[in-house]
Amino acid sequence: MTLILEEGKEVAINQHGPYALIAITKHGVELARNLHTKFQQTDLYYMSKFERGDEDLRNISLFEGNVRMLLPSLFKTYKGIIMIVSLGAVVRMIAPLLKDKKTDPAVVVIDDKGQHVISVLSGHLGGANELTNEIAELLQATPVITTASDVQKTIPVDLFGSKFGWVWESAEKLTPVSASVVNEEHVAVVQESGEKKWWNYDRPLPETIKVYQTIEEALQAKPNAALVVTHRNLKENEKQILNNGVLYRPKVIVIGMGCNRGTSAEEIEQVIFDTLNELGYSIKSVKAICSIDLKKDEEGLLAVAQKYNWEFTCYPADELNQIEMSAPSDTVFKYTGAYGVSEPAALLYSGAEKLSLIKKKSGNVTISVAIIPN
Incomplete structure (x- = not known):
């Protein structure tokens, strides 16, 4: 595929991997092709005048025009951009594209001989420092990282526990x-x-x-x-x-949950909010919702787990019955084959010896809460 770069026009990117690799010189293309083979998470772009004939086979994209006009599309598309271009030129080209360190992609620069790999942008949050070390190891090059916490080998506050x-x-x-x-x-x-x-x-x-x-x-x-x-x-x-x-x-809160069939996501979500508020816990620390395998297709539970990117784990009744419960229920056993759902599910997943909340019934929902021990 050959991209024609024109001023002010968006370029359709054929993305395969999370990283874009760009070269604009003869030696840079040689280096890039070698790195592309070793680091297969990259999509390689270089100027069409260096075409070898195997680009389609290797999913390499060619371009005609100034590489500066390719960067806006790459910035929007890729997690990171690796450029075999002089550092000064890269700084000038990316300057108008920078928005926020929480959203800008990682940018890494490699010199034309592959002697140095430099972390340029989004070293911590964007992962450029880690990417720099990975590429330097592949090329047997020297990584150049200037972030103070990395140089001093201390805690990177923005990545602490990430x-x-x-x-x-x-x-x-x-x-x-x-x-x-x-x-x-x-x-x-x-x-x-x-x-x-x-x-x-x-x-x-x-x-x-x-x-x-x-x-x-x-x-x-x-x-x-x-x-x-x-x-x-x-x-x-x-x-x-x-x-x-x-x-x-930290992701340490485990929510054990049982509910009537067809319980809405809104009701489930509200019970979780109210319960965590009563306990004085942060919803940002929830790691998982757990239930019985009969509920693995329960739409309300699935929707809440997906909304907050929580794990959703379900256990068979015989596993739940192996956990000692405070108040086993014959009624629950009659319908599910388990003497309890929310309480043993939370204990099973968390590995905790006891629950922060043993069991609470609210409307169509039963909830228990456990904390993963550290």
Whole structure:
């Protein structure tokens, strides 16, 4: 496929992988073709004057015109863009396209000889730093990463816990808290739930980053900044920790649920909202809805799980019956073959020894809540 690039016109992109790889010189094309073979998640683009004749077979796209006119379409389409173009030229070309670090794609630059791989844009949130290291390893090149937290091997605040699925409550304090971390100020970490193995380096945690058992203990230490990891909503006297702090939501809440056939998604969603509010838990920390396999096609449950991107796991009755229940029900057994649904389902998935909410009946819905132990 050959793309004709014209000023002001959109280009139809034939996307296969998440990354675009671009070359505009003879040596760059050689390097790009080699990398395209090793890193098959890329779609390769280069100028038609370097055509070899095997482009259609290898799903390589050719273009005629200035590469600058190709970039707007690539920015909208790809997770990341790898360019074998001089760094200065890339900076000038992408400058008008930049919008927000939370949405801009990763941009990585490789020099014409493949000696250096440079992370240029969206190093953390966009994954350019990780992509840079991956490509450098494939090419036996030197990765160039300038993000302070990576260079200093400390906590990247905007990615803290992201490999586990943690999300921040608000992005408002990401920048000042990051500054406190890289400037080696006193930073408190308070973790009440979630995965414990978040420190990625083979050396001790920096002395300026201190772990406290409670928010109250951290506040007494008067840190410059704080990272708080919890599934619960903070109390009024705890919220001051977020004056220069980021609140992270680990995916630890498991909702066990049974319902009458045909219960609407709206009713199920409202019961979940109300229940979490009563418990003082954040909906952002929900990981999964669990039920009995008779409910695996229940439209209301499926719709809510899909809306929030939660896992939906169902268990056969004999597995549920192996879990000790507080109040086994002969009535439930009569209709489902299990002595309970919401309570054992939540315990099975979470691996918890006890439930935060044993069982609550609300309208057409029965709900139990468990927290995955850390």
